[in-house]
Amino acid sequence: MADIALGQVAAKPAMREATAWERLRANRNWLGFWFMMPAAAFLILFLAYPLGLGVWLSFTDAKIGRTGEFIGVENYTWLWDDSVFWLSIFNTVLYTTVASIVKFAIGLYLALLLNERLPFKAILRAVVLIPFIVPTVLSAIAFWWIYDAQFSIISWSLRHLGLISGNIDFLGDTWNARWSVIFANIWRGIPFIAITLLAGLQTVSPSLYEAATLDGATRWQIFRYVTYPLLTPIIAVVMTFSVLFTFTDFQLIWVLTRGGPVNATQLMATLSYQRAILSGQLGEGAAISTAMIPFLLGAILISWFGLQRRKWQQGEGND
Amino acid sequence: MTRITRRALMAGGTSLAAAAALGGSSLVEWAKAWAQSAPWQPEKGAELSMLRWKYFVQSEDDAFVALIDAFTKATGVKVTISRESYEDVQPKASVAANTGAGQDIFWGLYSLPHLFPQKCLDVSDVAEYLGKKYGGWVPSAEKYGKSGDKWICVPICYSGNMINYRLEASAKAGFPKIPDTTDGFLEYAKAMKKNNTPGGFALGHASGDGNGWVHWCLWSHGGNAVDESDKVILNSPETAKALEYAKALYENMVPGVASWNDASNNKAFLAGEINWTDNGISIYVAANKDPTKADLAKDMDHSVWPVGPVGKPTELHLLYPVLGMGYTKYPQAVKALMAYMVEADQFNKWLEAAQGYLAHCLNAYDANPVWTADPKRTIFGQAGKRTLTAGGRGSVGEKAAAAIADFVILDMFAAFCTGREDVKGAIRIAERQLTRIYR
Numbered sequence A: 001m002a003d004i005a006l007g008q009v010a011a012k013p014a015m016r017e018a019t020a021w022e023r024l025r026a027n028r029n030w031l032g033f034w035f036m037m038p039a040a041a042f043l044i045l046f047l048a049y050p051l052g053l054g055v056w057l058s059f060t061d062a063k064i065g066r067t068g069e070f071i072g073v074e075n076y077t078w079l080w081d082d083s084v085f086w087l088s089i090f091n092t093v094l095y096t097t098v099a100s101i102v103k104f105a106i107g108l109y110l111a112l113l114l115n116e117r118l119p120f121k122a123i124l125r126a127v128v129l130i131p132f133i134v135p136t137v138l139s140a141i142a143f144w145w146i147y148d149a150q151f152s153i154i155s156w157s158l159r160h161l162g163l164i165s166g167n168i169d170f171l172g173d174t175w176n177a178r179w180s181v182i183f184a185n186i187w188r189g190i191p192f193i194a195i196t197l198l199a200g201l202q203t204v205s206p207s208l209y210e211a212a213t214l215d216g217a218t219r220w221q222i223f224r225y226v227t228y229p230l231l232t233p234i235i236a237v238v239m240t241f242s243v244l245f246t247f248t249d250f251q252l253i254w255v256l257t258r259g260g261p262v263n264a265t266q267l268m269a270t271l272s273y274q275r276a277i278l279s280g281q282l283g284e285g286a287a288i289s290t291a292m293i294p295f296l297l298g299a300i301l302i303s304w305f306g307l308q309r310r311k312w313q314q315g316e317g318n319d
Numbered sequence B: 001m002t003r004i005t006r007r008a009l010m011a012g013g014t015s016l017a018a019a020a021a022l023g024g025s026s027l028v029e030w031a032k033a034w035a036q037s038a039p040w041q042p043e044k045g046a047e048l049s050m051l052r053w054k055y056f057v058q059s060e061d062d063a064f065v066a067l068i069d070a071f072t073k074a075t076g077v078k079v080t081i082s083r084e085s086y087e088d089v090q091p092k093a094s095v096a097a098n099t100g101a102g103q104d105i106f107w108g109l110y111s112l113p114h115l116f117p118q119k120c121l122d123v124s125d126v127a128e129y130l131g132k133k134y135g136g137w138v139p140s141a142e143k144y145g146k147s148g149d150k151w152i153c154v155p156i157c158y159s160g161n162m163i164n165y166r167l168e169a170s171a172k173a174g175f176p177k178i179p180d181t182t183d184g185f186l187e188y189a190k191a192m193k194k195n196n197t198p199g200g201f202a203l204g205h206a207s208g209d210g211n212g213w214v215h216w217c218l219w220s221h222g223g224n225a226v227d228e229s230d231k232v233i234l235n236s237p238e239t240a241k242a243l244e245y246a247k248a249l250y251e252n253m254v255p256g257v258a259s260w261n262d263a264s265n266n267k268a269f270l271a272g273e274i275n276w277t278d279n280g281i282s283i284y285v286a287a288n289k290d291p292t293k294a295d296l297a298k299d300m301d302h303s304v305w306p307v308g309p310v311g312k313p314t315e316l317h318l319l320y321p322v323l324g325m326g327y328t329k330y331p332q333a334v335k336a337l338m339a340y341m342v343e344a345d346q347f348n349k350w351l352e353a354a355q356g357y358l359a360h361c362l363n364a365y366d367a368n369p370v371w372t373a374d375p376k377r378t379i380f381g382q383a384g385k386r387t388l389t390a391g392g393r394g395s396v397g398e399k400a401a402a403a404i405a406d407f408v409i410l411d412m413f414a415a416f417c418t419g420r421e422d423v424k425g426a427i428r429i430a431e432r433q434l435t436r437i438y439r
Helices: A002-011 A020-026 A028-057 A074-080 A083-115 A121-133 A136-146 A153-160 A174-201 A206-214 A219-247 A251-256 A268-278 A282-307 B006-022 B025-037 B058-075 B086-099 B124-133 B139-145 B167-172 B182-194 B209-220 B237-250 B264-270 B282-289 B291-298 B331-341 B344-353 B363-367 B378-386 B398-405 B408-417 B423-437
Strands: B047-053 B078-084 B105-107 B154-159 B162-166 B276-279 B300-303 B318-324
Touching: A020 A028, A028 A282, A074 A282, A083 A121, A083 A174, A083 A219, A083 A268, A083 A282, A083 B423, A121 A174, A136 A153, A136 A174, A136 A251, A174 A219, A174 A251, A206 A219, A219 A282, A251 A268, A268 A282, A268 B086, B025 B058, B025 B331, B025 B344, B047 B086, B047 B331, B058 B078, B058 B331, B058 B344, B078 B086, B086 B105, B105 B331, B124 B154, B124 B331, B139 B154, B139 B318, B139 B378, B154 B331, B154 B378, B162 B167, B162 B378, B167 B182, B182 B237, B182 B276, B209 B237, B209 B276, B209 B408, B237 B408, B237 B423, B264 B276, B264 B282, B282 B291, B282 B300, B291 B300, B300 B378, B318 B331, B331 B344, B344 B363, B398 B408, B398 B423, B408 B423
Parallel strands: B047 B078, B047 B105
Antiparallel strands: B105 B318, B154 B318, B162 B276, B162 B300
């Protein structure tokens, strides 16, 4: 019996060796590679390549319509000694820092408020979104009128109330112009933060609040030890985006001041555009854009490592 | 060589007026006749696209559209026109030049073609044809039009940037007209402010009005950004004097001019908030069009710029050059359209429709009735002859274009006038920028 059985086995054709192609086809890593390809191609084509090209351009004397030659760090050397460039860095950092902090504070406050039981809650939430829905250029034009040296509604109202005698020079005075554009940015940016944080707040389980209340926690303690820690991941994401959007803001400034007066509101993005596209100095404009990268990386790193390093997020115990 | 005399041109203008009365068909008939004998025959199946600055005077655009329609009917070449704010034509043209894709024709301002001269279609034959036919180009247009010996654009027209002022308020201040000299003009500004009827020039990033007045101020005092060999010579006692003068003027302007863009003074003047400024004729045209502003139109006039210590006019008016891109598939059609735009039979009509906003670059058009029909328009016809070019004493190439686009001179004046920098600081910063651009 055993022989017969063995004989039958021996009679079966020998197992064929899988070809390399078949092994490759069955290989999950190889398959994974191909599934990743579209995304990778997309990222390379639309993100890495333009970024790399921009960095390369910054090392050339490219002008519009001319490829340019490699000139090393000459563009950066000129920028190093360029007071307008340094002023644009100062303006950008000031603009981003002040606007981001205020947007976060007011956005969080609004999110907490809208998370409460309020009458007409749905309508209120929709209203909060309005500044974000209006196209930036339109809201910028509205602000342009609001800040106009001759026709400002604010100046007009204050004059009629007898509080001021002459119009406020919103966009003509260096610091007035800076605060004015920052205010416009804050107005526009709050809804994004408020609504996103509100979404985050709604994921917090009510049982945690109930437990905290039973333990006799005050409202501040509830916020500090329950809401805030659970909201941190979403704060990290929201603030990263908010800082990036603010740092690279262009439309608002361009419509309101075009970087004036005397470059007092010139941001790195607007200066880069002015030099690269309007003046045709592509290389120098690219150098200004490239100089933005370390700041942006820094902002991202602070957000992610500063706000997201809690161990519980990686499934470990809380720190 | 065909010489067009003043009389012939007037006759042409008259026949055009008659043609206009008859409707557009005669324009088409003329266009057909022109197309048959034109030196440039469009390629078979040619289609063109054109980006032009967005009009300031509606009737100018209407006449332009009629002109293009007639061209299409006569030649079969379909022309698609897009319009952008005049400051946005430059970036779009730049991107098109860089990528080799976009409209065939760009109609922008100042020395736009000099930002990418090697990408522009060589239109020397068109420019020479027009120059010969219409009494020659004004010198500034020739300087703007050529890169080396080659014409890289056809200078279509200027837009005069003149002083606009209110008659009654000025007379009340003791100045029935704008003084001829810079010193006199400062006295005028002081008197106007004293009477609580001030005016102002833009010190914000206003490409046209802002650059116009600061370059006048610099040049009128003998200051210059660069010399004939494009060497930066901004740091001079003359520049310092120009800055001091501008500050004295600024102190007598309406508050807020440091924030003004090109549109700010228009709306302030039309609202009666200011009594003098620099602008094209668009304020006057808008006032004439609006029945509620009839009194304002009646009470305003225009003046050429006062002459400074250098003793001659030092004005900067906007040039609108049209350029064809080298990548166009239909170069003959592009050239035909460019030549056609400036041919007398429709250019005269177009000038009239623009009501003084467009001023010619070809001498023969001095005779167009638009310059005499209303005396308030007359000086705008001289814009081409009075203007200096964007680089001042220097070349009109890409460096001059870059300096203007980067607001180097404008920011120097704004920095000093607003007290942000002292004379030396303001000049030093601008000199540094110019050295960078002219390196």
